[in-house]
Amino acid sequence: MEEKQPMVFDRYIAADLSPDLLNRVMMLESEIRNATDKDVVLIAYEESQHNPT
Structure with missing residues (x-):
């Protein structure tokens, strides 16, 4: 059985959008x-500065 990689949430x-953009x-x-x-x-999302590895 193939082992799956853990999901990174x-x-x-x-x-962080301005009220106008939102x-x-x-x-x-x-x-x-x-x-x-x-x-x-x-x-709308952006890449986190947190590095889980």
């Missing part, structure tokens, strides 16, 4: 939702 963190992301979610009739969630 702390490599990325939520991006509003633009939410507006884009709404536009996509309206165009597709599906719930959509966009996630």
Whole structure:
């Protein structure tokens, strides 16, 4: 049996967006939702400075 690598959950963190940029992301979610009739969630993230290794 092949051994799986452990998952690393702390490599990325939520991006620190300005209120204006956050509003633009939410507006884009709404536009996509309206165009597709599906719930959509966009996630902004950045690489963490924490190195788990």
